[in-house]
Amino acid sequence: xxxxxxxxxxxxxxxxxxxxxxxxxxxxxxxxxxxxxxxxxxxxxxxxxxxxxxxxxxxxxxxxxxxxxxxxxxxxxxxxxxxxxxxxxxxxxxxxxxxxxxxxxxxxxxxxxxxxxxxxxxxxxxxxxxxxxxxxxxxxxxxxxxxxxxxxxxxxxxxxxxxxxxxxxxxxxxxxxxxxxxxxxxxxxxxxxxxxxxxxxxxxxxxxxxxxxxxxxxxxxxxxxxxxxxxxxxxxxxxxxxxxxxxxxxxxxxxxxxxxxxxxxxxxxxxxxxxxxxxxxxxxxxxxxxxxxxxxxxxxxxxxxxxxxxxxxxxxxxxxxxxxxxxxxxxxxxxxxxxxxxxxxxxxxxxxxxxxxxxxxxxxxxxxxxxxxxxxxxxxxxxxxxxxxxxxxxxxxxxxxxxxxxxxxxxxxxxxxxxxxxxxxxxxxxxxxxxxxxxxxxxxxxxxxxxxxxxxxxxxxxxxxxxxxxxxxxxxxxxxxxxxxxxxxxxxxxxxxxxxxxxxxxxxxxxxxxxxxxxxxxxxxxxxxxxxxxxxxxxxxxxxxxxxxxxxxxxxxxxxxxxxxxxxxxxxxxxxxxxxxxxxxxxxxxxxxxxxxxxxxxxxxxxxxxxxxxxxxxxxxxxxxxxxxxxxxxxxxxxxxxxxxxxxxxxxxxxxxxxxxxxxxxxxxxxxxxxxxxxxxxxxxxxxxxxxxxxxxxxxxxxxxxxxxxxxxxxxxxxxxxxxxxxxxxxxxxxxxxxxxxxxxxxxxxxxxxxxxxxxxxxxxxx
Ligand code: MOS
Numbered sequence: 001x002x003x004x005x006x007x008x009x010x011x012x013x014x015x016x017x018x019x020x021x022x023x024x025x026x027x028x029x030x031x032x033x034x035x036x037x038x039x040x041x042x043x044x045x046x047x048x049x050x051x052x053x054x055x056x057x058x059x060x061x062x063x064x065x066x067x068x069x070x071x072x073x074x075x076x077x078x079x080x081x082x083x084x085x086x087x088x089x090x091x092x093x094x095x096x097x098x099x100x101x102x103x104x105x106x107x108x109x110x111x112x113x114x115x116x117x118x119x120x121x122x123x124x125x126x127x128x129x130x131x132x133x134x135x136x137x138x139x140x141x142x143x144x145x146x147x148x149x150x151x152x153x154x155x156x157x158x159x160x161x162x163x164x165x166x167x168x169x170x171x172x173x174x175x176x177x178x179x180x181x182x183x184x185x186x187x188x189x190x191x192x193x194x195x196x197x198x199x200x201x202x203x204x205x206x207x208x209x210x211x212x213x214x215x216x217x218x219x220x221x222x223x224x225x226x227x228x229x230x231x232x233x234x235x236x237x238x239x240x241x242x243x244x245x246x247x248x249x250x251x252x253x254x255x256x257x258x259x260x261x262x263x264x265x266x267x268x269x270x271x272x273x274x275x276x277x278x279x280x281x282x283x284x285x286x287x288x289x290x291x292x293x294x295x296x297x298x299x300x301x302x303x304x305x306x307x308x309x310x311x312x313x314x315x316x317x318x319x320x321x322x323x324x325x326x327x328x329x330x331x332x333x334x335x336x337x338x339x340x341x342x343x344x345x346x347x348x349x350x351x352x353x354x355x356x357x358x359x360x361x362x363x364x365x366x367x368x369x370x371x372x373x374x375x376x377x378x379x380x381x382x383x384x385x386x387x388x389x390x391x392x393x394x395x396x397x398x399x400x401x402x403x404x405x406x407x408x409x410x411x412x413x414x415x416x417x418x419x420x421x422x423x424x425x426x427x428x429x430x431x432x433x434x435x436x437x438x439x440x441x442x443x444x445x446x447x448x449x450x451x452x453x454x455x456x457x458x459x460x461x462x463x464x465x466x467x468x469x470x471x472x473x474x475x476x477x478x479x480x481x482x483x484x485x486x487x488x489x490x491x492x493x494x495x496x497x498x499x500x501x502x503x504x505x506x507x508x509x510x511x512x513x514x515x516x517x518x519x520x521x522x523x524x525x526x527x528x529x530x531x532x533x534x535x536x537x538x539x540x541x542x543x544x545x546x547x548x549x550x551x552x553x554x555x556x557x558x559x560x561x562x563x564x565x566x567x568x569x570x571x572x573x574x575x576x577x578x579x580x581x582x583x584x585x586x587x588x589x590x591x592x593x594x595x596x597x598x599x600x601x602x603x604x605x606x607x608x609x610x611x612x613x614x615x616x617x618x619x620x621x622x623x624x625x626x627x628x629x630x631x632x633x634x635x636x637x638x639x640x641x642x643x644x645x646x647x648x649x650x651x652x653x654x655x656x657x658x659x660x661x662x663x664x665x666x667x668x669x670x671x672x673x674x675x676x677x678x679x680x681x682x683x684x685x686x687x688x689x690x691x692x693x694x695x696x697x698x699x700x701x702x703x704x705x706x707x708x709x710x711x712x713x714x715x716x717x718x719x720x721x722x723x724x725x726x727x728x729x730x731x732x733x734x735x736x737x738x739x740x741x742x743x744x745x746x747x748x749x750x751x752x753x754x755x756x757x758x759x760x761x762x763x764x765x766x767x
Contacts, residue, residue, distance in 0.1 A: 029498045029505070030721065031712075033656035037505060038254070038490045047254040050226040051211035051286050058213075059088055061275055061285040062138035063268065064128040064145045065294070066120045069360040069685025070154030073118040073127060073147060081130055081144040086137030089279055090145060091271070092128035093118055097278055099270045100242055106235030107264045109297060110363045112330045113240065114267035120149065121329040122362045123685040124294030129271045131283060154360035156680035158200070160303040160324050162357055173322065173355035174334075177342040177408050180349030182307070185318035189309025193385045197306065197378035198752040199735075200677035201326075202299040203292060203687070204367055205697060208256020210287040210296050212272035216280060220247045221273055227252040228262040229522030231481050234515040236265050241273055250515040255485040255523075259668075260366035262485070263524045266296045293690035297365030298678060300325040300335050302374045306382035309349075314390055314397050316347035321379060324355040328363040332356055335364065336371025340456035340732070341379055342408035343618060344418075345401035350408075360685050366524070368668065369728040372457050373735075377672075377753065380453035380736035385749065394452050394740065395422050395431060406618035414617035414717035417648040418454060421624035424709060425452070425646040429626035438747040447631040448641075449745025455623030455733035459650070459715065459724040460527040461534075461614075462607040465518035468497065468539035469598040470547050474572070474588035476503055477598075478539065479511035482520030482532050487727055488657025489528060495653055496533050496721070500540035502571035502581075518602070526621070526725025529653065531607070534719040539603025544569045547587055547599040554594035558585055605719065614717040621729045622648040625666070627737035628704075631745040636757050640670050640704040640738060650724035651714040662708040662730035669734020670698045674754050 041047040078090040091097075096115040102108035114126050130141035165172035186192065213224040221243065227233045230250040238245040255262065272285040287296060302325045309318035325335040338352030367373075387394035402419045405412055426432065434450045435441055441448040466480040478497050484490045494508045511517065521531035548564040551557050551574045559567060559574065568577045575584025591599065608614040628642035643666050652658045675696035681688045689695045708730075714722025739750045746763035750756075 029495050030653055031655065032495065034491055034495060034505065034654055035656060036488055036491050037494050037510065038484065049208050049254050049256055050213060050224045050252065051284065053213040053224045055215060055282040058282040058284055059131045059133060059279060060135040060138040061129050061131045061272055061283050062135070062142040063126040063271065063291070064130065064142045064147065065291065066123060066125040066127050068120055068149045068151045069123040069156060071120050071152035072150045073120065074150045075148045076128060077146040078128065080146065081141045084137065084141045084144050086133035087130055087141040088133065089131040089275060090128055090141070091115065091275060097274045098242060099274060100240050102236050102239050104235045104239040106232045108236045108240070109264040109266050109365055110331060114271055122294060122360050123687070124291060124362065126267060126271065126295065129275065131275050131279060154685050156360055156682065156685045158301055160301060160326060160357045164324070164355055167353055173353040175351065175353045176338050177350060177352040179407065182318045182320040182349045182351035185349035186307045186309040186320060189317045190312055191310045191389055193306065193308040193382050193389060195306055195382060195385060195751060197304045197381055199302045199374040199377055200753055201301050202367060202672065202676045203678045203695060204259045204261030204297065205292065205695070206257035206259055206261065209289060209292055210262065210266060210268060211285065212269045213282060213284045214272040214276040215282045216276040218280070220249070222249045222251065223269065223273060224251050225269060226255050226258070226262055227483065228255070228258045228485055228524050230483055230513060230515040231519045232522055233265050237269060237273065240270050251513060252483045253513040255483060257486045259368045260370060260524065261297050263366060263522060268295070289692065290690045293678060293687040294362050297363060299367035299370070299374070300327060300333065300364035302335055302337055304337055304375070304378035306378050308382050308386045310386055310390060312390065314392050314400050316345055316401055318349040319345065319347045320351045321375070322353045323378070324357050326359040326361065327356045328361055329358055331363040333364040335374065337375030337378065339372035339375055339458065341375060343406040343620070344379070344454060344456055346403040346407060361680065368665065369457055369731045373731050376453065376455065376732050377735045380733055381739055381751065384451065384453070384736065384740040384743070393436070395426055398422060398454060409618065411616060411618040414619045415650065415713060415715040416620065416622060417711050417713055418622040418624070420711055421622055421646040421648050424711070425624040425626045425644050428646070428707060428709060429644040431626065438744060443630065445632060445634060447633060447745045449629040449631060449741035449743070451627045451737045451740025451744055453625050453733035453737035453740060455625055455729050457526060457621050457729040457732055459530065459619040459621050459718065460525055460608060461530040461718060462521050462527060463610065464520050464531045464535035464605050466520065466532065466535040466539040466603040467518050467600065468543045468603065469600045470543050470587050471598045472588050472591040472596065474507060474586060476501060476508045477511065478508065478536060479517040480520035480532055480535065481515050481517040482528055483513040483523055485523045487523065487661055488654055489523065489532070491657055492529060492653045493532065493536055496536045497540055500537055501544065501569070526727040526729065529723050529725055530718050533721055533723060534605035535603040537603065537720055538605055539601045542601025542603055543599050544601070546601055547574060547590070550594050550596060550599055551590050554590070556593040557590055608717070617717050619715065619717055621650070621724050621726070623729050623733060625733040625737040627734070627741045629738065629741040629745055631760070633763060636761060638674070638742065638755065638757065638760060639702070640674070643704045643734070644707045644709070645730055646709045646711065647726060647729055648711045648713065649726040649729055650718055651722040652710045652712050653721060653723050655710065658710060658726050659708045661726050663706045665728070665730025666706045666734055667698050667703050669731050669738070670702060670704065672753060673735040673738035677754055
């Protein structure tokens with residue numbers, strides 16, 4: 001699935017056209033760096049994550065994972081396991097109750113239901129599940145299941161240069177974007193770059209691993225999940241488990257992040273649920289770190305040929321990106337590497353084509369900035385190489401290619417300030433002091449390298465609903481079936497309610513992460529904020545309207561006899577419109593006098609897709625990443641020392657949580673640039689570095705000083721607050737800015753991530 005399809009998916013649905021109020025005046029609470037309202041729950045350990053739920057009579061489930069990457073199960077003998085202490089059930093292909101294929105409007109991760117047949121298509125695939133009284137007994141039981149395989153040939157090769165059919169031929173690359181004649185314009189261009197870039201498999205490694213605690217009460221499931229989309233999870237699981245939607249509740253109150261890996265349900269969820277139903281006991285299934293590397297998705301490997309043709313003064317005559325990515329045997333997952341390519345720079349001749357190569361790996365899934373992030377590594381590296389070929393400054397080259405029209409479809413951008421990102425970033429970074437010659441900038445014994453790259457990520461808004469109650473106790477309760485994956489959604493929802501009602505945040509209770517609430521958005525594609533905020537605002541307005549009606553119609557009210565339209569609601573008080581709010585009555589007192597528990601409002605907002613005015617625009621976020629590396633040639637040490645990240649992400653509702661997102665993404669970009677790669681053992685297809693000792697992620701010591709700056713320009717197409725998402729854009733452009741900086745320091749152009757010290761040992765730079 002590509003981001004564009006994902007956007008269509010999240011923007012589809014039954015939403016009605018959204019309210020298109022003009023962008024609101026800045027208020028105190030919007031734009032305030034409010035600390036997370038759920039912070040104390042997390043720091044005191046009282047926030048409950050999926051695997052923190054425990055129930056009486058609960059059993060533990062541990063999957064048995066295939067030890068071959070291709071073939072079939074020859075025999076599976078569970079008899080010894082069944083006799084192990086505490087083991088109450090072993091499910092496998094021969095006895096698993098029905099787990100259905102998903103045909104709902106929701107999205108699943110793997111198309112093939114778990115244990116559905118005896119075919120093995122990747123190492124680690126679940127072949128059985130052992131349920132036991134304790135986790136240790138389930139682990140021991142899983143060890144005792146004897147499985148033999150008819151091992152078949154398999155392919156986990158990282159080289160994706162398999163002979164491919166021609167573009168247009170069956171099974172060949174698909175042209176995703178096209179204008180002019182990129183081949184001809186490239187052939188005749190005076191200055192050319194024609195290079196191939198490669199990005200590795202990266203594994204999502206949120207601190208909180210996947211887990212399901214499934215409770216069956218004889219009729220209804222409650223699934224405690226670590227999910228980026230409780231509504232989608234419900235929709236899919238109703239089909240997979242064959243029960244009506246009203247008989248499932250999905251709960252994800254707290255999530256230790258997901259990065260895309262928790263967008264859609266994975267097989268372990270169904271395996272926990274069918275076990276719970278069969279045993280009539282709660283089941284806890286936790287996915288361990290090793291399983292995270294094979295069973296719950298990854299960013300697929302990419303190989304991207306970039307061709308850039310330019311005039312000597314830096315006009316882009318041709319831009320072609322022909323890429324392929326690997327996918328699993330059963331699912332066609334297209335990493336949308338051309339997500340930003342068609343519109344980032346002005347050029348008359350462009351082509352983006354994409355092909356899939358099958359490998360014996362688990363099904364890939366979106367990972368933070370899917371497509372765009374590896375795609376921009378290639379495109380922005382190519383731009384850096386072009387700037388060098390042209391002897392132009394890489395910032396100046398990009399500034400000259402800026403455009404305010406999306407040339408892929410002729411639409412104006414709703415709000416594009418890429419130029420300002422580059423300008424502000426240059427200033428904050430001190431770019432003017434850069435000397436372009438390789439190895440020319442020194443700091444003591446260190447060689448400094450300075451690199452830059454642009455960032456882009458789609459902006460979307462889907463349909464959403466919310467409920468809000470002004471309560472007699474003076475508190476506000478607001479709910480929506482979206483979830484906070486750690487990004488700050490609880491907090492920004494409270495800010496919007498506070499902004500609309502004037503009630504302080506400490507009196508606002510935000511309820512998220514339960515599919516029983518009215519449907520809210522997935523936390524994906526950096527769209528949750530833009531999607532949920534208008535429905536929250538709408539619910540607040542509706543509750544206030546209810547409140548004023550109660551105030552005017554209740555006989556015991558101070559305002560009895562007044563029309564609701566004569567009344568206003570300010571700072572939590574009802575008052576006459578022509579009198580100051582201090583003369584008014586706190587809403588709790590009015591409810592008390594009316595003998596009412598609460599004044600309620602339902603809110604609803606529509607997606608961009610349902611809004612024809614917004615459809616006339618191309619909506620994206622932009623950014624610029626400036627990176628400094630320090631290269632110590634004496635001991636071959638490379639470190640990213642400093643990053644300036646300037647983001648054009650629309651209006652920023654909470655600068656603290658937003659800065660957290662971007663700074664965290666930049667650190668993730670250091671991981672992508674220097675460390676991360678999931679390596680499959682060519683002998684058996686096992687992800688051999690399936691642990692935190694061998695799969696390297698940046699530590700604090702690896703983290704640079706990160707200066708995050710938001711342009712904070714509201715996007716007029718993104719509803720009242722003009723907020724776009726900022727969850728993913730911060731990762732885009734970091735890796736190519738790092739490799740550009742590495743080139744500047746060392747003269748070595750690394751075209752395959754991650755940068756390895758071995759790559760740099762040929763550096764010609766001496767101090
Ligand atoms: Mo993001 S990859 O849509 O969680």
